[in-house]
Amino acid sequence: MTEAVDVVPRVTHLAIDCDDLDGMARFWGALLGMKVTERDEVWLELERLGEGGPVLSFQRVPEGKQVKNRLHLDLTVPDLDAAGVHARALGARPVSALMGSDPEAPFQVWQDPEGNEFCFVTGG
Template structure:
């Protein structure tokens, strides 16, 4: 019998753990729960996790993410303003569809994520 795996961590490679903690912790309203020289965890994403983690790596990001977070927000523009305050930058314009509005953003190290408002 095989046990079904559970996602425990979503780990993002980065160069600056402090900058990522400030950006993602500020954007998501989450505190750092664990930190070592090359690893940092924020609070779990929901009651059962997973934990959003950051791993310090020597190489810079190159290319497009193969995995990204879709962050559901009440207002794409207001959430974008907050992301910009924390050091994020838009990666494109706002897209409006009948069922949602969204915009692709980058964190301070260039990792893409989407701000999404469902209609």
């Protein structure tokens, strides 16, 4: 009988497909207060998402975004209005009204400059 091997994977990167690596680095770096740690012609990495967390990465791909993301980032903020003003100044745009079943903890869907969705959430 063979010995059991730990096969539970660990998330090391959250990769977002894009066209403009530098544009995504500017947007996401400024939005999240993160610096570029690695870059080549097709791959760019920002700092880890929290201590021991995965690296936020961007991969240049030839095709543009076609449909809604199946995976997105939820970004917890203390003030949706202030976060929205900051994100809009960086090139993002809201794509929903405030939503949520709890009026004390609304959220809003946004898109980065290349159309990738993310949410600003409160409470969390």
